[in-house]
Structures are given as structure tokens and as C-alpha cells.
Amino acid sequence: MQEKTQHQEPKTIPLVVDVDGTLLRTDLLLETIWAALGRNAIATLLVLIGNLANPAVLKRKLLAIARPDIGLLPERQDVLELVRNSKAQGRSVHLASGADETLVTAVAERFEIPGPNWGTRLERNLTRQEKAAVILGQFGAEGYDYAGNSWADLPSWQTARRIIAVAPDRRLTARLNGLGKPVSIVKDGWTLRDVFREMRLFQWIKNLLIFLPFLAGLPASAPAGLAVLAAALSFGLSASAVYIFNDLTDLDADRRHPEKRHRPIASGRLPISVAMGLGTILVTLSWGIALAVDPLVWAMAALYMVLNLAYSLSLKKKRWIDLGLLATFFLIRLITGAIAANVTVTPLYLGFVFAVFLSLACVKRLTALARLKTPEQLHGRGYRPADTRNLERLAYGSAFASVVLFLLATLLDGAATYVSTPPLMSLAMLPFGLWLARVIRLSLTGREDYDTVVFVTRDKVGLSMLALSIVIFLISY
Template sequence: MSKKPLVLDIDGTFLRTDMLLESFWSGMGRAPLETLRASARHWRDRARLKAELAQLGAPRVDLMPVNPKVMEMAKVAQAQGHEVILASASDRSLVEPLAAHHGLSSRVFASDGQTNLKGDAKAEALVEAFGARGFHYAGNELADMPIWQQADDTILVGDVPGARAALEADGHNVTELASGWKWRALMKAMRPHQYVKNVLLLLPLLAAHNFGLSALMPVLLAIVAFSAAASTIYLVNDLLDLDADRLHPTKKNRPFASGALPLSVGMLAVGLLAAIAIGVAAALNAAFLGVVLLYMVLSLAYSLKLKRMRWVDIATLAALYTLRVVAGAAAGEIFVSGFMLVFVFPVFVTLGCVKRLTELTLATSDERLPGRGYGRPDRSDLLNVAGLGMFGSMLVFFLYTFTEQAQQLYPTQWLLWLAMLPLGGWLFRMVSLGYKGKQDYDPIVFAMRDRHGISLILFTLTLMFYAAGLFHEAFGV
């Protein structure tokens, strides 16, 4: 191998991500309206679009995931005396600091707001600088074919159909480096384990003692719609939180943050999942469709802005959990008591505080969490609010036992009072474990795996079913 320079493409080659999409999603997190306006104005002018989005988003190039095989190849080439140069259709304002951060040549080739340096344009620029066959080139897509044809040695990163045969027929020495993504990365990003939260849609059925198939079947379909809607928001949230996730001790391993899943695949999945959620919701009834749309809009607002606002974020989390209960009632066309909604909201406020307490306890410093409005000194305030949520929910439950509806549904009133003990114990356990950092980052998911907590919930439900006389009706006991 001669001392010809090694030229590396960036998107999908040197980096396991796309700098234009990184700029777009970073911009959506910082200035969503301006980012959308810039995208609409310049979507035909790629060079101008990249320049404006790079300025609006200002993504952290030092955090972007690098392809380890390409990086290793670059270090070997440098050790052998080759100049390693980045050449990309991404904007120069991002390419230059990326090269500097990784110790590569300060000479870069990039788009400049006027010329989109892709395909033929990049080939012409490299031939002008080094001559035909005067450089080696690594790329990852068919758009790189004009550059490979002008290069000496060619490196194919990932699967590029037909490229190897064409280049070898033209006399090129071809090296292939494996790359790509796996379906399990997409499934991980969709977070199917979070679907367990959607059991909350069944609460109205339990509260109304309505266990018939005519009510159950639409609620099960509603769970499918809510699961798709939730995955849509999880994907969008991860796309918006790329920099913050990469700074987090565990979230840095998420598929988008780590580069295991291309941002473009995630965006396609967002569109498909949103269509499933809205389509199933529309097929059920207008009320449920309205709840799903409200849930998605509020979730998006949470991802874009509200999660960074102290206390507002916890109230929003509680509202999103409460909307699941409302959704179950709307899907099954079941009446929900105002007492039930007033009861579950402070419960979810408590669990929202538990989520933040867990994050802060597991934090490694007193600084505010990336993308959040809290630091470790706020733990005492969060604990106080969690306590208020516990007290409020227990008070509402107690007052409900005196209502006419409660006396009709639960003839044995004292058993309802007794059920408050394990329920309060469960809430206290959740708060205590969160404060000690002995939970994971989602209290609802943790609750569904916590054997001791599940025992307390089942004991609560058993007492309530006895109070309602359901066991006597079913089993004669």
C-alpha cells in the first residue's frame, strides 16, 4: 500500500450515525419550530439545509458513535504514514471539529452551504486534490461509487449490493468491513417491556366489576394501540435525547445513542407505529381516538420541553399515567368515577417523584442531571412531594368509601378501610426503594417485577374483591 492518503466518508462509515439527522433531532430538541421551518424551506437545497440545521442543532460531534473497525483502520494507516482525511457531504462546521477531536488530518472535504459534496461532486474534489487513483477511499453506499471508481484501494463498509463485483472488474483492490444493524436493536428501542404499563387500561374494568368480553375485547385492542403509541414516543424521545443519553452512564448504550440503530430506521418506525396507533384507535371509537391523540401530543411536549421543567415534568408524567386509565374507560365505554381519577393522579405523582429520586440517588455527582431540572440536593423536596402524594391518594380513597357508588359496589365497607393498609404499604415501599436507589429507572416497570410489591397489590385487590362480594358470587366464599 503506497503512502496515498486514506479518505473516509463520515455518515455510516467513520460514524455509526448520520450528521444531518443528528443536526435535525438536536435542532428539534433546542428550537423545534425554527428547525421545522428550515427543513421546509430548504429540503430541496441540501447544502443550505445542512448548514442551517448544523447551526440550529449544534450537535456534539465529540459524542457521536464511531465505527470501531474504521477507526482501527484509520489508526493503522496513520501509523504507517498515511494522511487520514474526512470527506463528507455533511456540513464543514461539523466535519472540522470531528476531525480535530479524533486526531485526523485538518484537511477536510465537506459541504459548505452552497455545494453538497456528495457523489460526483465529492469525486471531482478528491481527484482535483490528489489525482485519479491518488487516494484510498472508504464509503458505505452506492452514492459513493463515483468516488470508488476514482480511488486506488476501495473499502466497502457494510453491505453495498453489486459494488464489489463492479469495482473488482474495474481493477480495484476491494476490502469489506462488516457493518449494519439488527432487528433486536429496533425492538430494544421500542421498549416492549414498557407495555406492562398499559395494564392501567384495565383499571376501569376492575373498578366497575365489568369482566364481560364485550368490554374486555375493545380494551385489549386499546392496549395494542397504546403500546404502539408508547413505542412511537419512546423512539422520538431517544432521537431527541441523543446527546443527553450519550452522557448518561447507562443510557449511552441505547440503540440510537450507541449507533447500533440508524436514525433513519427509527424515523421510519415512528411513522409506521404512529399509523398503527391512530388506525386502531379510530377503529374503536372517537373518544378513545381523542385520548390517544392527546396522549401522543402531551408525550411529545414532554419530550421536547416539559421534562426539563422542575415539577412540571412530574405532573406531566402523572397525567400521562392517568390518561391510560381514561383510555381504558373510553375504549370499553365504561363510566369512571371522578374519585377514581382524583385517587390515581396523586398515586402517579408519587411514582413520578420515585422515578426522579432513583435517578438522583444513582447519579455520580451533585450536578443537575443532563436534560433534567434536578440535582441530588433536590432529593429532600422530591421526598416531601412523594409523601404528599401518598397522603392525598389515601385521603381520597378513604373519602370514596363513604360515597353512594362505593356503598353499592362494596357492601362490606370495613374491608375497604382494611385494604388501605397494604396499599399504603406498597406506596411507602416504592418511595423508600427509590430514595435508596434500589429501583430501576421506571417505577411502573419495577412494580410489575417486584415480588414483595406485587404481594401487597394482590392483598389489596383480594380485600377489595371480598368487600364487593365477588368471591362469594364466584366461589361461594
């Protein structure tokens, strides 16, 4: 915490702390909205549309649909330390927030802040001037220190004795310094590194599938190559937007997860409001690029996002259906590549791709079940340990089907027109099939990574198998 003016704290001066973005690294209203969307999207949208003019009622009705788990919400350590030190000094500490009062009470109980504490009631939306008036009425001008994080806190800072500001921008910092009060700055804002981590750029490797129809149809024109490259960029941006949406609807489950809880949004490193803005920008860029390539490419990008929306809000909780949808996302990539390159992909090759990624979708669930430490179902998913055997059968069956479909496609689908030695290409399936079997076996013991892409790129034995398969594939041309 950076202090502008050194000042000894009188033990009688109360400390008033904002909750959203100050004590917590998140916003309780936005947390509630996304929790409610995940529970009942239609009811949530109706509440949002019908109560925009009455924020206090809006907050209370959203809580009737879903409540964020207060115990899982990320706290800001610097501010929490300030609270604890103030209590240790004998100062009274109070929370004042625009969040619904029931949530403020729950936060106060979690951090043992007896208060009194204040939040929004049905008759009072405790923000900006309304909040400042309540605090001023309780303690008087210059009778309290106030910790906040945004321009909405300016009225409360103006009548405070001392200002504690969390990650203020330059304009707000200058405004606070102009008030002539002691100012402490908590430098704990988000960075571009958090943005890029949330975009999960390494996952764009999945979009290599878009290039397969173009490569299979060689020789091809430069314009076709540029079109495929643009389509891949569009899908990369779409995928990043989808990851953001998935993370927003899966906050509770991610925070319970041993690895996903470190993701930028779940950990509070990237504010929900920033993530929402980033997602909007990514969708706009993605669709603009897709339209420039071909209206059908845009249609596939739109279909990809709509299906992901359905997956995030509902279908990810449906056993077996979720697996088919995960495989479909990869199928859409392949079809998009074919459209962009203006080449035809036969049904057998489409079946091969679907079977491969259906098997890998099973691997994700098998890994999660293998690492599950309780007999209960996976949080946010529909699977229980009792489903392990059926998932294993489906994984191995899909892997076997993928090998058979590729062999049929290579030998029967006119491959001789562009493949010099179809039998040699068929041989590429031997290391590929062994790789799939290895991935499935490791998932059953929990040695797979929760993220298949991460595991594939780190598994040296598996990479060797894939490399051998690719070499044989290329030689056969």
C-alpha cells in the same frame, strides 16, 4: 472485516473515509436537526422549510441553533481501527463528508486525523458526485482507498483503488462486487433486536391500566373486551413511537447517562433514519387501530402523543410541570380504557390514579438526583440537589393522597353495587401504601432503578406487597 480479495496495502495509498454511518455510527445532519428541535423547535422547522432547496445553507443555519456534541457521538470501532492502523503504516488518512465542514473538522480533531479533510461549505454541498470530484481531483483515479456505507458513496467507490463498505445491503454489495475492485465488507448493521429494544415492549405493562375500568365493570361483554384489548394495543404502539421521539430529542443527555447511553439510538446501534421511519409506521398503525375502536379512543391517543411531543420538546425541562404531565399520561390511559369499555370512572378514582403516578414521577427525579455526582442540575431537566426535599415531600404527600382517595372512592362512590365487601377492599390499601413508601425511600438512597417499571418487576419484596394488595382487592369482589 470481510475481505473479498486479499491485497497488500501500499503505504503511499491514502485512505479516504466517509463520516456519516461509516466512521461514526450516526448521521451528523440528523443529529443536528434533532439537537436543534430540542433547543428551538419553531426556529428549526422554519429553517428546514425555508432551505430545502439549498442543503449547504440549511446545514449551516441549523448549526446556528444547536450543535451536536462531537465528543459523545458513537464511533464504529472496525473503521476506527482501520484508520489507526493506516496511520501507523504511514498512510495519510482523510475525511470526506456531506456534513458541514466545521463538524467534519471537529470529528477529525477528536480522532486525530490531520487531513486535509473535506466537508460541505456554503458554496458546495459535498455529496455524491461533488464529493467524488473533490477526492478524484486530489488523488486521481485508483489513487486512494475509500470507506463508505451507502449508495451515495458509489461515485467515490467507482474511482477508488479499493472499496471498504459498511453494512451494505445485497443490491449494493452486488453492485460493488461488479466494479472489479478489492472489496472489504464491515458487517456491522442494525438488527430486529435493536428495533424491539428501542420499542421497549416491556414498558407496555403500563397499559394494563387501560383494562382496569373494564375489569371493575365486570361482568362485561366480549365486544367490550376486544375493544379494550385493541385500545391497549393502540397505546402500546403509541408509547413505542413516543419512546423513539423522546430518545431522538434527548440524544445528548442519554449519552451522558450511565445506563441510557446503551439505548439503541444513543449507542448508534439503530440509525436515526431507521428510527424515524419506525416511529412513523408505529403512529400510523396506532391511530388506525384507535379509529377502528372509537373516534374518542383515537382522540385520546392523539392527545397522548401531542402532550408527549410538548414534553419532549420543552416541558420536560420545566420543574414540577413535568411531574404533573407524567402523571397525566397514565390518567389518559385510564380514561381511554373507560371509553373503550363504555363504563364510567368516578372523579375519586381518577384522582387516585393521578396521585399514585405523581408520586412515582417524583421517584424518577429523586433517583436521578440521588445518583447525581455533581451539585449541578440534572442534564436536560430542571432539578438540582436542592430540590430533593421538596420532591420527597411531594412524593410522600401524593402517596398519602392516593390512599385517602381510594378509601373515599371505595366507601362513597357506590362501590357496593359491584363490591361485596367495601371495607375489605379498603384494606388492600395497607400493603399498597407501604409499597409506595418503600419505593420512595429507596429512591432517596439511589437504590431505585432509573426506570421504575424495571425496578418494580425486579424488587421481590415490593412485588410481594403488590401481590398481597391485589389478592385482597380480588377477594373483596
